[in-house]
Amino acid sequence: xxxxxxxxxxxxxxxxxxxxxxxxxxxxxxVGRLGGVFRVTDGLHKDFGEDRVIDTPLAxxxxxxxxxxxxxxxxxxxxxxxxxGFVYPAFDQIVSQLAKMHARAxxxxxxxxxxxxxxxGGIGAVEHHSESHEAxxxxxxxxxxxxxxxxxxxxxxxxxxxxxDDPVIFLEPKRRYWDKAELDPNAAGAPSRLHxxxxxxxxxxxxxxxxxxxxxxxxxxxAAAEEDGRSLEVVDLRSLSPLDFDTVTASVQRTGRAVVxxxxxxxxGMGAELAARITERCFYALEAPVLRVGGYFAPxxxxxVEETFLPDLDRVLDAVDRSLAF
Amino acid sequence: MSPxxxxxxxxxxxxxxxxxxxxxxxxxxxxxxxxxxxEQGVQREQAVQEQAVQERAAPDGGGxxxxxxxxxxxxxxxxxxxxxxxxELYSAGEVRGFVHxxxxxxxxxxxxxxxxxSDDAVVSTYREHGHALARGIPAESVMAxxxxxxxxxxxxRGGSMHLFDASRxxxxxxxxxxxxxxxAAGLALADRMRGDERVTCCFxxxxxMAEGEFHExxxxxxxxxxxxVLACENNLYAMGTPLAREHAVTDxxxxxxxxxxxxxxVDGMDVLAVEKAARRAAGAVxxxxxxxxxxxxxxxxxxxxxxxxxxxxxxxxxxxxxARDPLRVLGDRMRAEDGFGDEDLDALERDVxxxxxxxxxxxxxxxxxxxxxxxxxxxxxxxEGP
Numbered sequence: 001x002x003x004x005x006x007x008x009x010x011x012x013x014x015x016x017x018x019x020x021x022x023x024x025x026x027x028x029x030x031v032g033r034l035g036g037v038f039r040v041t042d043g044l045h046k047d048f049g050e051d052r053v054i055d056t057p058l059a060x061x062x063x064x065x066x067x068x069x070x071x072x073x074x075x076x077x078x079x080x081x082x083x084x085g086f087v088y089p090a091f092d093q094i095v096s097q098l099a100k101m102h103a104r105a106x107x108x109x110x111x112x113x114x115x116x117x118x119x120x121g122g123i124g125a126v127e128h129h130s131e132s133h134e135a136x137x138x139x140x141x142x143x144x145x146x147x148x149x150x151x152x153x154x155x156x157x158x159x160x161x162x163x164x165d166d167p168v169i170f171l172e173p174k175r176r177y178w179d180k181a182e183l184d185p186n187a188a189g190a191p192s193r194l195h196x197x198x199x200x201x202x203x204x205x206x207x208x209x210x211x212x213x214x215x216x217x218x219x220x221x222x223a224a225a226e227e228d229g230r231s232l233e234v235v236d237l238r239s240l241s242p243l244d245f246d247t248v249t250a251s252v253q254r255t256g257r258a259v260v261x262x263x264x265x266x267x268x269g270m271g272a273e274l275a276a277r278i279t280e281r282c283f284y285a286l287e288a289p290v291l292r293v294g295g296y297f298a299p300x301x302x303x304x305v306e307e308t309f310l311p312d313l314d315r316v317l318d319a320v321d322r323s324l325a326f
Numbered sequence: 327m328s329p330x331x332x333x334x335x336x337x338x339x340x341x342x343x344x345x346x347x348x349x350x351x352x353x354x355x356x357x358x359x360x361x362x363x364x365e366q367g368v369q370r371e372q373a374v375q376e377q378a379v380q381e382r383a384a385p386d387g388g389g390x391x392x393x394x395x396x397x398x399x400x401x402x403x404x405x406x407x408x409x410x411x412x413x414e415l416y417s418a419g420e421v422r423g424f425v426h427x428x429x430x431x432x433x434x435x436x437x438x439x440x441x442x443x444s445d446d447a448v449v450s451t452y453r454e455h456g457h458a459l460a461r462g463i464p465a466e467s468v469m470a471x472x473x474x475x476x477x478x479x480x481x482x483r484g485g486s487m488h489l490f491d492a493s494r495x496x497x498x499x500x501x502x503x504x505x506x507x508x509x510a511a512g513l514a515l516a517d518r519m520r521g522d523e524r525v526t527c528c529f530x531x532x533x534x535m536a537e538g539e540f541h542e543x544x545x546x547x548x549x550x551x552x553x554x555v556l557a558c559e560n561n562l563y564a565m566g567t568p569l570a571r572e573h574a575v576t577d578x579x580x581x582x583x584x585x586x587x588x589x590x591x592v593d594g595m596d597v598l599a600v601e602k603a604a605r606r607a608a609g610a611v612x613x614x615x616x617x618x619x620x621x622x623x624x625x626x627x628x629x630x631x632x633x634x635x636x637x638x639x640x641x642x643x644x645x646x647x648x649a650r651d652p653l654r655v656l657g658d659r660m661r662a663e664d665g666f667g668d669e670d671l672d673a674l675e676r677d678v679x680x681x682x683x684x685x686x687x688x689x690x691x692x693x694x695x696x697x698x699x700x701x702x703x704x705x706x707x708x709x710e711g712p
Binding site for chain 2: 071108110141162
């Protein structure tokens with residue numbers, strides 16, 4: 001056991017997978033000699049060489065398309081998109097090709113492509129560098145979408161994503177990049193499977209459902225609520241597609257109340273899907289409508305108003321109050 | 327400072343002048359490397375070429391010129407008659423969805439793919455019946471796909487635009503203009519990394535050269551010296567928009583050459599010219615000469631798709647091009663040089679008709695994929711991680 005930041009955990013995961021399989025490659029803009037803007041690929045170029053840790057031109061569509069071609073020939077590429085907003089030029093390759101080719105080829109080809117994207121806000125990085133675009137990808141059949149909330153999950157989930165034979169959109173909450181946790185990278189196996197949700201904190205009165213950057217906000221909110229005598233459960237979804245809905249259902253059946261929290265705009269966000277499904281599955285257990293806390297339906301703001309813009313502890317607790325008062 | 331600039335600044339600790347000097351050196355080194363690579367490629371390619379030319383010039387007989395030409399003609403005829411059947415079946419409501427015909431362009435798929443081996447990879451467009459058939463996917467399999475039958479190469483899911491046959495290294499059928507180009511770059515990169523002397527051939531139209539994905543791919547391919555043949559089918563129209571109204575520079579080979587790759591125009595109505603150019607390009611690519619670009623100047627006699635009223639061009643223009651029908655161009659030459667006659671053509675026609683009768687009959691007899699199977703193959707079986 002030693003202390004890892006999420007960046008270091010991701011770096012170690014890539015290193016382990018590059019060591020484990022000579023067909024595994026890392027590619028992207030400045031991932032090689034520079035080690036990536038956030039240093040997630042730091043040192044890999046030196047240790048594995050330029051043929052396995054590939055610096056590419058600024059050509060997102062070309063990078064993802066090239067990764068698809070490599071995967072068709074048996075490679076296992078891990079693509080880094082430098083910032084969330086930079087993935088849009090690659091959207092065609094991800095949605096039209098990466099997501100659909102397995103079905104088009106009737107499973108005769110595998111597409112083990114992992115697309116790592118630092119996403120969401122909270123680091124003063126403004127528009128195009130703070131996007132929460134998970135719903136676009138989760139809405140597309142053929143893609144798996146996962147997002148860790150802490151260094152331990154980041155390590156194991158990235159290793160599992162790289163090993164997965166399907167395309168995985170791996171969303172890294174960049175405001176949690178420098179959070180630390182104790183991790184044993186040589187442990188025999190992962191604590192849970194890639195697409196399992198996790199009860200991050202147990203509670204009785206209401207369930208907070210979150211993922212990625214908002215899990216910590218919800219855990220903080222639950223700690224604060226405890227001081228007021230309220231017991232909140234926090235479910236960390238980890239996987240957005242497929243969704244581990246059994247874990248969500250079991251929690252809401254117990255608490256009778258649910259609040260979904262994400263950074264992305266509430267409108268048409270993951271919360272809408274969760275609220276609809278919870279209502280269908282837990283209708284008779286619900287004491288209140290499922291409430292949602294999320295971003296406003298506006299482009300990401302200048303950094304001076306970022307703190308106001310992002311859902312925080314107060315907005316989460318306000319929703320809990322409304323749920324409990326219903 | 328933008329994060330990209332900040333990252334770049336963080337990477338460079340030396341003065342700007344030092345960085346510039348190094349950049350110049352790197353550039354010169356790379357250019358030298360590419361030149362050497364290309365020269366070696368050209369030498370090897372010339373040897374391959376000469377051998378091929380000698381073979382083709384051989385007097386008639388087993389593997390001789392006349393037999394080769396007859397084979398090319400038969401394959402173009404197969405594509406032409408296959409598509410005419412598709413029109414009939416579409417009109418009868420048996421073929422559904424979109425259908426884009428390559429009638430008039432047959433010399434391109436047949437000529438280009440003649441220059442490739444079965445180990446080489448092909449990435450195509452939505453106008454790909456000709457590519458699929460010339461690649462060797464049986465007419466029965468393609469016809470079953472057109473009719474939505476489970477025996478089709480994509481189980482009846484792909485239809486006209488998404489023929490796919492990984493076993494024959496035919497990686498689609500892409501409905502998105504230019505969408506297949508970056509994928510082809512990846513296939514080529516994989517071959518290079520594995521040390522395979524294989525070629526990937528990517529077909530696309532003149533319209534695709536207005537798309538960003540073409541330019542990203544051209545740059546990547548030239549930068550990395552990928553074993554890629556870029557086969558541009560310039561049929562003068564991006565759907566209904568003529569070339570001059572879609573491109574600031576209409577000399578497409580010139581534009582491709584700006585990426586530092588060999589590129590030249592080819593008479594796309596003459597299958598022998600197409601084959602020769604494709605052999606030259608594929609030979610050079612195989613020999614390590616990096617990507618090559620062919621601008622195959624061709625023309626489609628039919629509308630863009632079955633829905634297209636074809637109002638953007640004069641009848642007289644179509645008629646002028648029909649005078650250069652690739653079947654006629656080759657047929658005339660065979661009559662003049664190889665003693666090919668009407669009875670020979672009739673025999674080929676009968677042979678092709680019989681093959682297509684069989685294809686349609688068998689496709690019709692096959693079943694459809696059960697509706698409940700549509701959720702299969704969306705993703706693969708789980709693979710346990712660490």
